[in-house]
Amino acid sequence: MDGLSGSPAFKVEVMFEGIRYSGALAEAARHSLPNFYPYRFRPGEHDPTGTGKAEIPYLMTTGDGTLIRVMGNGDSAWFVQGSRAEGYSLCRDGTADVIPIDFEPRHEWLAGKSSDNFPLAQAGVSTHGDMMIINVAPGCEYFLKKPDGQSMRCTFCAYGAPDQRTAHLGQVAGKVEIPELTLSHMRDAMAAVMAATEIRHIYLVGGSLTDPSREGERFLQLARAVRDSNPASIPVTLGSGALPAQLLKQFHDERLVEAVCFNLEIWSERLFSQVCPGKNRYVGYQGWIQSLETAVSLWGAGRVYSAMVAGIELEPEYDIDWQAAADLALQGADDLCSRGIIPIYSLYWPAGGKERSDYQLRLRSFFERLACGYSEIRRAKNLAIWDGFMCHRCAYMQLECDLDRVSAL
Numbered sequence: 001m002d003g004l005s006g007s008p009a010f011k012v013e014v015m016f017e018g019i020r021y022s023g024a025l026a027e028a029a030r031h032s033l034p035n036f037y038p039y040r041f042r043p044g045e046h047d048p049t050g051t052g053k054a055e056i057p058y059l060m061t062t063g064d065g066t067l068i069r070v071m072g073n074g075d076s077a078w079f080v081q082g083s084r085a086e087g088y089s090l091c092r093d094g095t096a097d098v099i100p101i102d103f104e105p106r107h108e109w110l111a112g113k114s115s116d117n118f119p120l121a122q123a124g125v126s127t128h129g130d131m132m133i134i135n136v137a138p139g140c141e142y143f144l145k146k147p148d149g150q151s152m153r154c155t156f157c158a159y160g161a162p163d164q165r166t167a168h169l170g171q172v173a174g175k176v177e178i179p180e181l182t183l184s185h186m187r188d189a190m191a192a193v194m195a196a197t198e199i200r201h202i203y204l205v206g207g208s209l210t211d212p213s214r215e216g217e218r219f220l221q222l223a224r225a226v227r228d229s230n231p232a233s234i235p236v237t238l239g240s241g242a243l244p245a246q247l248l249k250q251f252h253d254e255r256l257v258e259a260v261c262f263n264l265e266i267w268s269e270r271l272f273s274q275v276c277p278g279k280n281r282y283v284g285y286q287g288w289i290q291s292l293e294t295a296v297s298l299w300g301a302g303r304v305y306s307a308m309v310a311g312i313e314l315e316p317e318y319d320i321d322w323q324a325a326a327d328l329a330l331q332g333a334d335d336l337c338s339r340g341i342i343p344i345y346s347l348y349w350p351a352g353g354k355e356r357s358d359y360q361l362r363l364r365s366f367f368e369r370l371a372c373g374y375s376e377i378r379r380a381k382n383l384a385i386w387d388g389f390m391c392h393r394c395a396y397m398q399l400e401c402d403l404d405r406v407s408a409l
C-alpha cells in the first residue's frame, strides 16, 4: 500500500489537524458526549465564553459510520457548521467540501439511576460507538509500587491507583473481589445501555494487580456477572493483563469470552521495560507474549489481540527516530501476526499535544507508515479484525477496521 486514501486518510487528517471552535461546535457540545479535554482557545482567538476554554464533543461520525475522536485546535482549517435541527457538516478552509457528520450523543441513560438510586454514569459502564466498555475496578496497583524509587505504572497511563477516586465503585487497594453492590449497579447500567442503543461488542477492562493470578480471579468474577446480564449474547472480549495459562483455560472452558486482548503496548524488550515497567516486572515481556500464545491455542488465530500505544516511542527518552521506530513496530507486527496475535495500534497523544508541532509531524509520518505497512502484513497473513471484537463504528483512535472495511468494499 503506497499511502492512505479514502475514509482512513480523512480520519487521520482530522485526528491530527483537529477542529477549530465555531458556534455549531458549541451547539453540538450541548447534546453530545463531552470530550475529556476541553477546547482551549489560543491567544487572540475569538472566545465567546470569556473563560479561555469550552466543552466540545468527544467523538464524531461520518456518513459511512467512521468514528473519529475530536481534538480542538484553534489553528486548524477544519470547522463545523450547521445545527442539530439541520444536521452538521465538516468544512475546510479553501475547499468547497461539505462533509456531513454527526456526534456521539450524550445518551439519556447517563442521567439515569439504578434500582437503588445510584447514578448510572458512575457504574463503571461507558460506550463509544457500538462498543460497551465495562470497567468497574479501574484503579491499578502498579501506581502504588515504587521498587528502587521507580514507579511501576506505564508511562503513558492516565488511570490511577485504587483510592478515593474509585471508592464509589467499592474498589479498595489489596482487595480482589468486586463488591456485589458494584456488580448490581453495573447490571442496571448494562440493561439501560442495551435498551438505549445498539451494542455489538462488550469489552472488559480494569486496572492491573501485581499478582496476575489474583487479577485473573477478579476478571473471572466480572466475566461471569457480565455473561448473566448479556441476554443477546453480544461478543465479549477479555481486556485484562496477560494471565496464567490455567486461568485462561477456565475462561475458555466456561465460554465466558469470545476474544482476548492483552495489551503488550510496545514491541521490543527494551522499550517494553522502559514504557511498561510494572508489566515487565510482574509478568515479563516473554511471559506476556507466552500468555497471548496460550490464548491463541485456546481461542484460535483471529480472536487474540494486543493493543499497542503507537508513537510513544518517539518521546525523546527512548532515543529512536520515527523511521527506525516504524520499522521496529512493523517487525513486531509481523512477528506477532506470525504467532496468530493481532496487534491493534492506538494513536498515542503526547503531553503538550499540538504545541509540539515537530512531534506531531513525526508522529503522523510514523502512524501512516505503520498503518500502511501493517495492513499489508495482515493481508498477506489473511488476518482481518474479527468484527465481534471491534469495528469501524467503535475504533476511534485506530485504523485497522477502517482499512479492512475499505479493502473489502
Ligand code: SF4
Pocket (backbone or CB within 6 Å): 140, 141, 142, 143, 152, 153, 154, 157, 158, 159, 206, 207, 208, 278, 279
Ligand atoms: S497496567 Fe494498564 S492501568 Fe496499569 S499503568 Fe499500565 S496501562 Fe495503566
